[in-house]
Amino acid sequence: MGDETVYHDLEPEVHQKIAGVVSGATPILDMGCGEGRLTNFLAAKLNSEIYGIDISSFNLTKAQEAAEAQGISHLVQYVKGDASKLHFLDKSFAAVVILYSLHEIENPKKALKEVWRVLKVKGKLIVADFIKGGKAEELWGERYYTPREIETMLHEVGFGEMATGFIYDDIVLVSSRKVSTERINELERRITELKIRIPPHSIPPHMLEELDNLEEELQRLEEVEEPN
Numbered sequence: 466m467g468d469e470t471v472y473h474d475l476e477p478e479v480h481q482k483i484a485g486v487v488s489g490a491t492p493i494l495d496m497g498c499g500e501g502r503l504t505n506f507l508a509a510k511l512n513s514e515i516y517g518i519d520i521s522s523f524n525l526t527k528a529q530e531a532a533e534a535q536g537i538s539h540l541v542q543y544v545k546g547d548a549s550k551l552h553f554l555d556k557s558f559a560a561v562v563i564l565y566s567l568h569e570i571e572n573p574k575k576a577l578k579e580v581w582r583v584l585k586v587k588g589k590l591i592v593a594d595f596i597k598g599g600k601a602e603e604l605w606g607e608r609y610y611t612p613r614e615i616e617t618m619l620h621e622v623g624f625g626e627m628a629t630g631f632i633y634d635d636i637v638l639v640s641s642r643k644v645s646t647e648r649i650n651e652l653e654r655r656i657t658e659l660k661i662r663i664p665p666h667s668i669p670p671h672m673l674e675e676l677d678n679l680e681e682e683l684q685r686l687e688e689v690e691e692p693n
């Protein structure tokens with residue numbers, strides 16, 4: 466049987482690692498923020514705008530109280546919400562963090578699709594969770610995912626460039642960037658189709674305008690999607 470205190474003792478290290486990965490990103494969303502320990506830590510440590518969302522009002526109240534006790538409530542915003550149906554605009558966040566929450570979310574793929582939607586182009590997602598078959602599973606008997614299952618879900622909703630590492634032997638941290646290959650492919654296809662339709666001697670103004678718009682968007686995406 467595992468020992469619960471190990472995870473408690475590891476929390477500062479887990480928080481530090483996550484802060485290191487999201488440092489410089491603003492705003493940041495902590496999805497399934499619980500009692501706000503990570504959210505408040507990030508707010509105090511990073512000079513970023515931080516939002517915490519959770520489905521539990523009870524946890525959010527505790528998170529807000531802790532932020533007030535630490536004198537950082539002006540740096541964080543706690544919002545009640547379901548990860549599968551976020552009330553944030555498209556492309557709102559530079560980074561999204563999901564710590565020990567993915568396994569609790571009823572429809573994780575739907576939630577990850579929502580993450581994709583609210584992330585800015587090139588935005589970063591960090592998922593850290595216990596893994597299937599690890600000590601945490603013996604302790605709490607919850608349903609966890611293997612690192613491969615997490616990576617597959619991320620791939621399926623469109624994330625790429627994954628970096629996977631372990632903080633402890635059964636805490637996986639997967640960091641990934643949003644890439645929009647699908648949109649790039651679609652734009653390339655539409656440009657080719659349009660070029661085929663252009664009459665041989667003169668380009669009608671509406672076609673020229675459409676072509677310019679498509680090529681401009683493609684160029685923008687290709688510039689921003691260059692890996693760092």
Ligand SMILES: C[S@@+](CC[C@H](N)C(=O)[O-])C[C@H]1O[C@@H](n2cnc3c(N)ncnc32)[C@H](O)[C@@H]1O
Nearest residue numbers: 497498499519520521547548564565566569570
């Ligand atoms: C194990 S706790 C982790 C909390 C926090 N991230 C931490 O590291 O302490 C999981 C949290 O996910 C929240 N949660 C579960 N399903 C959710 C959903 N669909 N949308 C938002 N939060 C959810 C729970 O209310 C709970 O606070």
